[in-house]
Amino acid sequence: MLTYHNQSDTVVVVLHEIYGINSHIRQVCDTLAQYGMDVIAPDLLGEVFAYEQEDIAYDNFMNNIGFEAAYKKITEVLQMTRTSYKKVYVLGYSIGATLAWNCSATGLCDGAIGFYGSRIRNYLALTPTCPVLLFFPEQEKSFAVDDLIVRVSSCANVRVEKLAGQHGFADAFSPSYNQESAKKAYKEMLAFIGADFA
Secondary structure: OEEEOOOOOEEEEEEOOOOOOOHHHHHHHHHHHHOOOEEEEOOOOOOOOOHHHHHHHHHHHHHHHHHHHHHHHHHHHHHHHHOOOOEEEEEEEOHHHHHHHHHOOOOOOOEEEEEOOHHHHHOOOOOOOOOEEEEEEEEOOOOOHHHHHHHHHOOOOEEEEEEEEEOOOOOOOOOOOOHHHHHHHHHHHHHHHOOOOO
16 A cells, blocks of 8 residues: 555545556655645555556456455545545546545545546446546547446536546556646646645
8 A cells, every 4th residue: 555644634545547556656646645635545456567468457457356345445445544534535547436436425535536437337326425526538449438428427416527538648657648638637636626736
């Protein structure tokens, strides 16, 4: 688990992709910590995969970890942090975004943010009990973006942004990185959390 302590009353729990706590997740955590927030990034894998190992990393997550076990681990982290912080946010990328979506219905967080959470489509029966901010790219190879946006936009407390680029647009280490979309998304994310970034 990666942790940053700033004696803040706000904590952001960062949920990684199928690749684990890689350079991208470390950079996200560093950035959030620079705004004075406490940050926790649970390690759901115990290892790190390269982007070139996408198929192996995906199979590893789906076959060896799975959403149910990952969700259980994250809710344990949220239960531990809930009593120590005034505000608890969950921020996830890809599978982490789907897990953040699932956490939004627990009552354990004050907000959830998700980047390109394609598997949210499998959990549309959930009702978020806190504000949710979701970012999707214009293009996804595994699902129809606009169909999912219509479905989640109909939920109360949910705001959705569709930005230029592909899956991974907010990851500066990814070949799909889109600097303009990433910049816009992070500005909106920080405002959602209430970070003072002026």
